[in-house]
Amino acid sequence: MSDIADRVKKIVVEHLSVEEDKVTESASFIDDLGADSLDTVELVMAFEEEFGIEIPDDAAETIQTFGDAVKFISEAQ
Amino acid sequence: MFDLTGKNALITGASGGIGGEIAKALHGAGATVGLSGTRTEPLEALAAELGERAHVLPCNLSDADAVNALPKQAAEAMGSVDILVNNAGITRDNLFMRMSEDEWNSVLEVNLTSTFRLCKGVLRSMMKSRWGRIVNISSVVGATGNPGQGNYAAAKAGMIGMSKSLAYEVASRGITVNAVAPGFIETAMTDKLNDDQKGAILGQIPAGRMGTPAEIAASVLFLASAEAGYMTGATLHVNGGMAML
Numbered sequence: 001m002s003d004i005a006d007r008v009k010k011i012v013v014e015h016l017s018v019e020e021d022k023v024t025e026s027a028s029f030i031d032d033l034g035a036d037s038l039d040t041v042e043l044v045m046a047f048e049e050e051f052g053i054e055i056p057d058d059a060a061e062t063i064q065t066f067g068d069a070v071k072f073i074s075e076a077q
Numbered sequence: 078m079f080d081l082t083g084k085n086a087l088i089t090g091a092s093g094g095i096g097g098e099i100a101k102a103l104h105g106a107g108a109t110v111g112l113s114g115t116r117t118e119p120l121e122a123l124a125a126e127l128g129e130r131a132h133v134l135p136c137n138l139s140d141a142d143a144v145n146a147l148p149k150q151a152a153e154a155m156g157s158v159d160i161l162v163n164n165a166g167i168t169r170d171n172l173f174m175r176m177s178e179d180e181w182n183s184v185l186e187v188n189l190t191s192t193f194r195l196c197k198g199v200l201r202s203m204m205k206s207r208w209g210r211i212v213n214i215s216s217v218v219g220a221t222g223n224p225g226q227g228n229y230a231a232a233k234a235g236m237i238g239m240s241k242s243l244a245y246e247v248a249s250r251g252i253t254v255n256a257v258a259p260g261f262i263e264t265a266m267t268d269k270l271n272d273d274q275k276g277a278i279l280g281q282i283p284a285g286r287m288g289t290p291a292e293i294a295a296s297v298l299f300l301a302s303a304e305a306g307y308m309t310g311a312t313l314h315v316n317g318g319m320a321m322l
Contacts, residue, residue, distance in 0.1 A: 038246060042204060 004051075004077070005070045011046045012066060015039065025067040033066075047073060079302035082107035085155035086301065087148070089138065089195065090165030092119035094264030095214065098290035099162055102298045104130060108160065111151040138165050138191040139183060148198030157206070158199045160301045163192040163236070164214040168266065170225040181228045188232035189239070196243060200252070209252035210301045213240050214293070217260045217316045233258070237312055244310035253309035255300045260316025262288045284317030 009023050016033050029035040029043060044060045047053070047069060053076045055063070063069050086103045090096035092114035100123060104110045109130040112120045117135045124131040132154040136147045151158050166188045169180040192213055203209025218226055219233030237256050244254040261267055261278050267287065270278070279285060296313045299305055314322050 038204075038250070045201060045205070 002070070002074070004074050007050055008047065008066065008069050008073065011050060012043065012069075015043055015046060023066050025065070027066045028064055029066070030064070043069070051077060053077065079106050079298055079304060081160070081298075081301060084108045084159040084301075085111065085151075085157050086160035086162065087111040087113060087134070087151040087155075087158045087195075087199070088162040088164055089113045089136070089191070090214075091123060092116045093164070094266075095259065095262060095290045095293050096162075096164040097123055098294040099164055099297045100131075101127065102291070102294035103160065103162075103301060106298055106302075108301075109155050111155055111158070113147060113151075114165065138187045141190075141194065144191045144194045145198060148195060152202065157202055159203070159206070159208060160210040160212070161195060161199045162212045162214065162297055162301070163195055165191065166214065166216075166229075166232075168226065168229050170229070172225055173227045176227060184228035185232050185235075188229065189235045192236055193239060196239075196254075200247065203252045204247065204250050207251040209247070209250075210305075211240070211243070211252065211254040212297050212300045213237075213254070213256045214297075215240075215256045215258040215312065217258050217314065217320050219258060220312075220314070220322050221320050240312075241310045248309050251306070253300070253306065255305075255308060255310065256312040257293060257296045257300065258312050258314045258316070258322075259293045260288055260314075260319045262290060262293060264290060282317045282319045284319075286317065288315060288317055 012023050013020050016035055018033050027033055029040050044055050048055055051073050063072055086108045088096055088100045091100045091112035100110045100112055104127050111132045111134045113134045113136045114120050115137050120133045124133050134150055136143050138144055169184050171180055213236045215236045216233040218230045222230050240254045240256045293315055296315050
């Protein structure tokens, strides 16, 4: 697994208090990992800080799954 | 009684009567204060009076870019914004049938839209620190209406609905959002009223007098305190009994 995926997973596990093996490529933050809409906003904030990038609101809305997040951040870097 | 040591508070309209007293009350409880307003001179005078832990942050609330930049400037000056008091307000009274779009828009822009922008601007750091206090200064006329103040009443009622909605969203993050609705308070804004108008107003106030800015500041101090942590989405009506809501 890439370094980016590891770092994203760490944030997700910590923030949503979920088991690491639940955080799969297609795991939806809201449907599978128990996040509410405000959690997803906070996750995006945490990603922005961890990776020093800016994720605009319209892009943030497209980040629904762990895989989406890794893909977006990989492309943004 | 309430200890705000280590907390940083941004207060808009701090050059005015109520805003100045709010700043003094929060500062007196140990907070560092960021004094915002359009006129630099009174802000600097207030900062000089307060001494340490006071920062002057001029901002024209009808300038969207300036408003959006203010939370960042405040955080740079103070380290963070833990408490936001949206106190600034303007009036441009006119009979509804005579009210221009400009009179409507400017009052909504300064009183309501700038409150939205500032709330949005401080939320990120409050969410991260799992603590925050937002106090929006509304008005009794937001609840009761007032002839000649269709724009002002709309903006002040809007602040209450906005505060409640935001309170819902962020309550689980330790952030409270409340409103204070002053009645008639002795300030430059009410000084403009003539004696007949004042007499008519006093007749409607069971307490038989106007309120003082310090009495509004005391409510804000309470809502900003750790002790008020379970109070959110509320509106404190401070009006001498003029409207018992």
